[in-house]
Amino acid sequence: MVTERGLEVLRAIVQDYVATHEPVGSKSIVERHAFGVSAATIRNDMALLEDEELIVAPHTSSGRVPTDKGYRVFVNHLAQLRPLSPGQRNAIESFLGTPGDLDDLMARTVRVLTQLTGQVALAQYPSFARAHISHLELVALAPNRMLVVIVTDAGGVSQRIAPLPIDLDETDVALLRAQLLSLVVGRAVGDASERMLALSEPEPGSPGIRLHPALSALTAVISEELAEFRQERLVMAGAATLARREHDFRGSIHPLLEAIEEQVTLLRLMSEMVTDEHGLATSIGTENAPFGLGEASIVASNYAAPGGTARVGVMGPTRMDYPSNLAAARAVARYLSRMLDDDEAAR
Structure with a gap:
């Protein structure tokens, strides 16, 4: 069983080895640390630490270095966090x-x-998996190219350019923006993703049939970006x-x-x-x-x-x-x- 002084010896070995990258011997411990005992006594403490597999001799040197188990004991019981300057x-x-x-x-x-x-x-x-979408914006860069911007309430921001299969005018963009806003804004990222995937084809002859190819392209881009938020x-x-x-x-x-x-x-x-x-x-x-x-x-x-x-x-x-x-x-x-x-x- 390791004594209290033995644990303090382990602390000294860890600190000195980290500082010097040299195996630590009993003599150097006596010289650097105020234990008030002889090198022979420190060697006995080190022998007990070695029996507990907390330190090991890396070569034929008389010095010892910490094992992973020794570092664990040091971190759990001996380490004192140093305040930053x-x-x-x-x-x-x-x-x-x-x-x-x-x-x-x-x-x-x-x-x-x-x-x-x-x-x-x-x-x-x-x-951002539990974040909610606070804003979605469509910015027309060209009649068939759209910048999609998505913002979450947790600080996530996505910007992606979406190529479109048809040309759009300002009225078309406004209609698509209104439809997409109603689908995703205020909703959790996961819920919005599901609503994107569940978007169905419009009925033949309905007003939205002409814009559906563009809507499909935009929802595909938005779905991909929402998936990135969840990763x-x-x-x-x-x-x-x-x-x-x-x-x-x-x-x-x-x-x-x-x-x-x-x-x-x-x-x-x-x-x-x-x-x-x-x-x-x-x-x-x-x-x-x-x-x-x-x-x-x-x-x-x-x-x-x-x-x-x-x-x-x-x-x-x-x-x-x-x-x-x-x-x-x-x-x-x-x-x-x-x-x-x-x-x-x-x-």
């Missing part, structure tokens, strides 16, 4: 302060997070940091690069991570093996959005500064929540 907080505020739209805000979010942590930054988009999305930044940190990984970084490219795996992992009472989540090394990412760790924080909660975090090697990365993810998540809440209130 005023400079870091100012960087978040200035970087996220004036976004152009939601896409810009999410892109800025991951850029500032990768700058703060030096890791790959990940952010789930707010879910989960992930935005990332800092993939180049993996190449710079390749020496921190025991094996290949290719599974991580593939996950970044595919996104589906990371979306599943981010969604399934269990948060603590503070909305923070950590998945370490072998815990990610079912997703093919056993070489990596991910830390994340929930943020509040109009469509519910989503997550923002970072991915990197297991040898990462968990307290600092968790603090950065939490700070960015809180600021993102405020930005989205202010935007919702303004609407």
Whole structure:
């Protein structure tokens, strides 16, 4: 059984190994940390930690490094989140302060997070599946080309050019706009999608028969855009940091690069991570093996959005500064929540 001092020794090993990337020995622990005991006593504590599979000797060296299990104990019981400096907080505020739209805000979010942590930054988009369509606009670009703009009450915006099979005049556009508005505006995204799909052919000889080809083209475009609103999305930044940190990984970084490219795996992992009472989540090394990412760790924080909660975090090697990365993810998540809440209130 590991003693209280043994756990403090584990904390020292994790902190020193993260800082130096060198296996940590009993002598260096005595020199760097005020335990008030001899190196021999620290070696006994380290032997108990090794028996519990919390640390391991990477080579024949006398030093030890944390195992994934050791990192887990550290994160769950020993890590103390480090408050961000005023400079870091100012960087978040200035970087996220004036976004152009939601896409810009999410892109800025991951850029500032990768700058703060030096890791790959990940952010789930707010879910628009439960959002309602607040506005739909048709803008004629040519008699047979229409710009379709869809806006949701959760901040989602879609713009798409629709080619039309027939030419339309201003009166035709007004009629189509009125019909489409009645179908979708004020309705949930899922309900609007169903109404688009259920749109039936007009009766032969009815007034709408002439415009039906254009209506069909527009509803097809709108349905595709609503489907995009319902899909989960992930935005990332800092993939180049993996190449710079390749020496921190025991094996290949290719599974991580593939996950970044595919996104589906990371979306599943981010969604399934269990948060603590503070909305923070950590998945370490072998815990990610079912997703093919056993070489990596991910830390994340929930943020509040109009469509519910989503997550923002970072991915990197297991040898990462968990307290600092968790603090950065939490700070960015809180600021993102405020930005989205202010935007919702303004609407």
